[in-house]
Amino acid sequence: MRAIVACIVAALLATAVRAAPPQTVVPAPATGAFDDTRRGWHFYDDPAKDEPVPRPTDMPPATRARPAPSTAVPPEVQALRDLQRLLEQLKSVAIMNPTEDNVRRYMALEIKLVKHASRFADVAQKVAWASPELDPTTEGRPVNAQALEVFEQVQMQQRASAIAELGKDHVLLFFMRGDCPYCHAFGPVLRAFSEKHHLQVVPISLDGGTVPGFSQARGDNGIAATLKVKQVPALFLAQPVNGKIMPVGVGVLAEGQLLERLDALRPRPGAPPATPMTTAASHQ
Structure with a gap:
């Protein structure tokens, strides 16, 4: 019985082998010299003749080689x-x-x-x-002593003219005390400056006292606190038309210093206006 079964299995296997179609082995396409064992890996592939090698002029502008900037310096x-x-x-x-x-x-x-x-x-x-x-040396402040003297004279004359023009719509607020020795020293100087340059001074006494040159002074109505006057003598430039007040300085100032500071504070055509410290509308 076993012999009969073995013969049947052998016959079936032989029939299946004869019925299967022969298999064809298709080689994988070569992708390059490294995959071609016949040529070897030392082979160099020349470009195809139907694919022209791009020239520099055929490349887009972004891919063209740009000349390096010159880094040479003078000897x-x-x-x-x-x-x-x-x-x-x-x-x-x-x-x-x-x-x-x-x-x-x-x-x-x-x-x-x-x-x-x-x-x-x-x-x-x-x-x-x-x-x-x-x-x-020909621009600005000269260095020669003689030229410097002339320069300062011309500059003072120009500033004096400007301050006289400033006095048309500006006044000086003079804060002082009757018991202040520096106020007594500055009072006559400020009085002479006022008369020379036609710039009105409004004296304001913080203690009700007076100083030489300003025998009649106004009492403080709170403007000293508004302007944060803590030391005297103190001087401010005010424009009553619009109530703008700007600090000039504290302490005893000479005529030259007054001219220089007031000239710096005066409005100039075409220039932005100086930033006022406060307004005096509520203290008129």
Whole structure:
């Protein structure tokens, strides 16, 4: 019986083998030289003839190689940098090891740089003499004593004219005390300044006393606290039309100081108005 079963199984297997179609092995496509064992991995693939190699002019503007910016510096600049670097090195060596040779080398190089700077200063001075627009002494405050005296006289005259114009719609608020020696010293100065430049002064006494030059003073109605007057003599510039008040200074001021500060506070055409400290509308 077992022999019969074995014969039947063998016959079925033989029939299945004969009925199965032959299998065809399809090789995987080669993706490159590394996958082609016939050519080996040392092979270099040339581009296909039907695919032209892109030229730089055919590339988009963003991918074109841009020339590197020039980083070259003038030889004089590089020479100065080298000398400055060497000077710092020699100085460090001389400080850490102050032998005569080390100090001498540093001093010799320092003198060399000083000579270069001195020659530059001489040439720059000659250029300034020939070109007034490049001469700093011709602009602003002069350095010559005689020219400085003339400059200050002209400046004082200009400021005096400006202060006279300021007196048309401005007054000075003078806070003082009858027992203040500095107020007694400043009173006559302020009185003379007022008469000379036609600028009205409104004296305000904090204790009811008076000072020379201002025998009649107003009493404080609270404006001193509003302006935070803590020391006297104190001077403020006020514009009654709009009630603006700006501080001028505290203490005894000379005529030159008064001119300078009032000139700085006066309104100028085209310039933003000065920021007022407060308004005096409620203290008129």
